[in-house]
Amino acid sequence: MSGKTTVLVTGGAGYIGSHAVLALKDAGHGVVVIDNLVTGFAWAVPDDVPLVRGDIADQPLVEATLRDHGVGAIMHFAGSVVVPESVENPLKYYHNNSAKTRDLIESAVRVGVPHFIFSSTAATYGIPDESPVKETTPQRPINPYGMSKLMTEFMLRDVAAAHPMNFCALRYFNVAGADPQGRTGQSTAGATHLIKVAVEAALGKRSHVGVFGTDFDTPDGTGVRDYIHVSDLADAHVLALDALMAEPDRNYMLNCGYGRGFSVLEVLDAVDRVTNRKIDRRMEGRRPGDPDALISDNRAIMDAFPWQPRHADLDQIVTHALAWERKLNEIRGE
Numbered sequence: 001m002s003g004k005t006t007v008l009v010t011g012g013a014g015y016i017g018s019h020a021v022l023a024l025k026d027a028g029h030g031v032v033v034i035d036n037l038v039t040g041f042a043w044a045v046p047d048d049v050p051l052v053r054g055d056i057a058d059q060p061l062v063e064a065t066l067r068d069h070g071v072g073a074i075m076h077f078a079g080s081v082v083v084p085e086s087v088e089n090p091l092k093y094y095h096n097n098s099a100k101t102r103d104l105i106e107s108a109v110r111v112g113v114p115h116f117i118f119s120s121t122a123a124t125y126g127i128p129d130e131s132p133v134k135e136t137t138p139q140r141p142i143n144p145y146g147m148s149k150l151m152t153e154f155m156l157r158d159v160a161a162a163h164p165m166n167f168c169a170l171r172y173f174n175v176a177g178a179d180p181q182g183r184t185g186q187s188t189a190g191a192t193h194l195i196k197v198a199v200e201a202a203l204g205k206r207s208h209v210g211v212f213g214t215d216f217d218t219p220d221g222t223g224v225r226d227y228i229h230v231s232d233l234a235d236a237h238v239l240a241l242d243a244l245m246a247e248p249d250r251n252y253m254l255n256c257g258y259g260r261g262f263s264v265l266e267v268l269d270a271v272d273r274v275t276n277r278k279i280d281r282r283m284e285g286r287r288p289g290d291p292d293a294l295i296s297d298n299r300a301i302m303d304a305f306p307w308q309p310r311h312a313d314l315d316q317i318v319t320h321a322l323a324w325e326r327k328l329n330e331i332r333g334e
Contacts, residue, residue, distance in 0.1 A: 005072030005245065006030035008065065008113075010056050010104065012049075013040025016119060016175060016230055017077035018184040021049055023234035024075075029241070032069045034062065035078065043331070044184045057100040059107050066111040073115035073241055074108055076101065079148075082192060083123065084287075086145035097148035102155060109163050115244040116156060116167040117237055122226075122255070122294055124150040124171060132297035135171075135253055142289045153253065166251050168240040173226035173257035173296050175233055177317040178324030185324030186230075194267055195227065199322045202275040203329070209279050211264050213286035216293075222264035224293035226257035229311035229320070239305040252304060257296025258312045267314070274318045 007024050011017040012033030017040070024031050025046065033045050034052040045051045050069065054061045056078050065071070079097040080086070086093040101118075108116060123146030124139045141147040156167040176195040178185030186196045200206045214221045236256055243252065262270075265281075272278050301307055311317060 003245065004029050005115075005241075006032065006069050007073045007075055007241065008069070008071045009033050009075045009077065011035055011040060011077035011079065013037055013042060013044045013051065014077060015186045015188065016233065017075075018044040019179060019230045019234040020075055020077065020237050021045065022179060022183055023231070023238045025049070027238045029238070030069070032065060032071065034065060039188055041187055044187065055100070057103040059103055062104060062107040063111050066107065066113055071111075071113055073117065073244070074104070074113055075117045075237055075241070076104060077119045079119075081145065083143050083145045086143050086148070090144035093144045093148045094151075097145070098151045101152045105155060105159055109159065109165065112164070114165055114248060115241065116165055117240050117244070118152060118156060118167060118169045120149050120153055120169040120171045120253075121146060122171050122173045122257070122296065124153065127289065127291045128294070131293050132259060132295045133255065134297045135255055135300050157251070160251055164248075166244050166248055168244055168252040168254065170233075170236060170240065170254055170256045172233060173228055173255070173294065175230050176227045177229040177231065177311060177320045179231055180311070180320055182323060182327055185321070185328065187328055194225075194264060195271070195318060195321050196325075198268055198271040198279060199275075199318065199325045201279045202271055202277060202322065203325055207280065208282045209268060210282050210284045211268075212284050213290060214283050215286070218263055218292055220263050220265050223290055224261040224263045224295065226259070226261050226295045227267070227314065227317060228257050229309070229317050232309040232311050235310075236301065236305065236307050239307055243305055254301040254304060255296040255298055256301060257298050258309060259296055259298040261293055261295040262314055267318075270314045270318045271322075274315055274322060
C-alpha cells in the first residue's frame, strides 16, 4: 500500500464525484473539490472539504488550487453526461468534456501533478461487436458524448508519454445506487438513469416509466445493462490512485462493471419488490443507437486492483437509491 496524498476532485459536488470524495476521505486522503455547481450541489460536499467554486478551464484558479493545497493527484469527474443532448448540442460536449479537460491537463502538467484519474465511459465502445465488452474491444463511439470522452483518453495517453504523469481511465458501465450511509446520492432533477427514474416513479414523482424498445435480442426483449453501485465505483477510484502512486510508470484503461447484466424489466421488477408496489410501465419505441446488451468484461480491473465489490446486488442498489430519494425529499422540503 502506497502513502496518502491530497486529491483535487473536479465535479466533486456531483453524483459520482461526491461519492469519490467520501471514499477518499474514508481512506485517509486529503481532498479539495472544484465544481462550478451547474449540475452539482454545494451541500453534497462535506463541511470539512474545501469547495472551490469555479470552472476547470479557469487555469489561474485551478493552478492556484493545486499549489495552495499541495495536490498530488486529480480525479476528474466534471463534464456533461446526457447522451441525447450530446447529439443535439455536440459543441457543448466537445467544449465541456474535451476542450476544458485539455486545459485541466495542461494545468496539471504546469504544476507537476503526477497522477490523473479520469471518469471515462462504456459509451466509447459505441455498439460493440462482442459481449461482454473487453478493454481491447474496438472503441467506435456513436455519439458526441462517447467521442468527447474517448478524446480525453487519447490526450491522457499522449501527455503521459511526454510528461512525468501517469493516469487511469475508468470506463463506467451503468452507475446506480447511493451511499449506503445516506450521505449523498443522485440528486440531479430530470435524470435519465433507469433506476433513478424508477424510484422516482415508485415515490409518485413520475406517473410512469417508459420502456424504450421491447424487440431487442435479449431474453425478455428489453435492453440489458451492467449496473454498478456508485460506492463500489468510488472504491475503484481510490484503488486506482493507490496503484498509480505505487507504480508511477504504469497507466491503466479499465472497464468498471460487475460483468453481468439486467434487463429493463428485471430492474423494474426489482423496484416493485423493494417498494412493494407496481410501477406503471409504458412500452415505447427504441431510442436510436441503443445496443441490445452492454455488459463489461471486468477481469482486467479485478486482476489489476484488489477490488472487491460490496454492493453487487440489484435489490440492494435499488434499496439505497430509494432511501436517498426519500432523503432528497427532506433536503428539498418536499
